[in-house]
Amino acid sequence: MLSVEQFITLGAILFCIGLYGALTKRNIIIVLVSVELMLNAVNINLLAFSRFGLMPSMNGQIFTLFAMTIAAAEVAVGLAILISLYRNRNTSDVRDQDLMKW
Amino acid sequence: MFGGIEFTGQNIAFFLISLFVIACGVMLLSLRKVLYMALAVGGVFIGVAGIYVMLEAEFLAFIQILLYAGAITIMMLFAIMLTKHDEVEKAQKVTAHPVWAAIAAVGLGGIVLYVTKFSGLRWPTPTDSPWEGQDNVKLIGESLFGQFVIPFELVSVVLIVALVGAITLANKEEK
Numbered sequence: 001m002l003s004v005e006q007f008i009t010l011g012a013i014l015f016c017i018g019l020y021g022a023l024t025k026r027n028i029i030i031v032l033v034s035v036e037l038m039l040n041a042v043n044i045n046l047l048a049f050s051r052f053g054l055m056p057s058m059n060g061q062i063f064t065l066f067a068m069t070i071a072a073a074e075v076a077v078g079l080a081i082l083i084s085l086y087r088n089r090n091t092s093d094v095r096d097q098d099l100m101k102w
Numbered sequence: 103m104f105g106g107i108e109f110t111g112q113n114i115a116f117f118l119i120s121l122f123v124i125a126c127g128v129m130l131l132s133l134r135k136v137l138y139m140a141l142a143v144g145g146v147f148i149g150v151a152g153i154y155v156m157l158e159a160e161f162l163a164f165i166q167i168l169l170y171a172g173a174i175t176i177m178m179l180f181a182i183m184l185t186k187h188d189e190v191e192k193a194q195k196v197t198a199h200p201v202w203a204a205i206a207a208v209g210l211g212g213i214v215l216y217v218t219k220f221s222g223l224r225w226p227t228p229t230d231s232p233w234e235g236q237d238n239v240k241l242i243g244e245s246l247f248g249q250f251v252i253p254f255e256l257v258s259v260v261l262i263v264a265l266v267g268a269i270t271l272a273n274k275e276e277k
Contacts, residue, residue, distance in 0.1 A: 001110070001112070001228045002113065002116060002156065004225050004226065005225055006116060007153070009215065009218055010120045012215060012218070013127075014123065014150075015210070017124070017207075020131065023203035023207070027136050027139075029140070029178055029182055029185070030140075033143045033178060036143070036174065037146060040147070040170070050157075050159075051159075051232075052225075052229075056229065056232040058242065058245045061242055062250050065242070068162075069260075069261055072173070073265070074264075076265055077271070079180075079181045079272075080267070080268035080271040084271050084272055086185045
């Protein structure tokens with residue numbers, strides 16, 4: 001029988017991979033992809049608790065559905081921002097995106 | 103480490119899928135060409151859909167494949183093609199930054215693993231499926247249009263605002 005521990009362990013590993021990628025990668029699209037990995041890890045946790053938690057219910061699946069929707073919106077806006085940044089500054093390196101640096 | 107885990111079909115399937123997911127994630131971190139990295143992420147998304155099936159969320163697994171593995175990966179590939187598509191991640195100079203990032207990631211993972219595995223926390227005992235023989239889509243629909251109507255409407259408003267905003271941002275008028 002599967003248990004909640006296994007899924008939380010997988011979610012933690014996936015979250016750490018995403019965190020490391022988001023902190024170190026240079027390409028702005030890969031940073032966005034790493035954030036998506038972290039969102040996926042959170043979704044796994046939500047579903048694991050909704051199925052194997054103390055009180056199994058449908059709410060975890062609904063929250064996952066909402067998280068996916070917001071993630072899709074986030075990707076659309078993020079890609080639009082990076083394309084307009086690329087058009088203005090001709091680079092896709094996060095380290096050059098210092099428009100708002102104080 | 104493997105004490106208490108018996109080798110049923112479910113467990114073997116879980117370990118194979120997690121191995122695939124983690125392998126694709128490590129490929130994301132280690133590959134050099136940006137295009138291949140985006141493809142590796144597609145692998146992670148498909149593997150996570152398999153995990154969703156094991157968690158008895160079939161509808162969400164299909165949505166995951168359609169939305170993430172289909173739409174989002176394709177959008178990422180589009181964005182890569184529209185920017186510098188032959189870009190290679192440069193070899194990182196030995197600076198303190200990746201080291202601190204690795205310490206942060208491994209530290210967070212260590213804390214979570216300690217709490218889940220070794221702190222003696224008692225998890226709920228796994229039960230049989232609470233939704234035995236019921237239609238997943240029907241349950242989600244009833245919940246979504248009964249208990250969660252207002253959040254559902256709000257999410258659709260957010261989605262359309264975000265998409266219109268994205269088009270406005272990316273579509274710059276030539277003066």
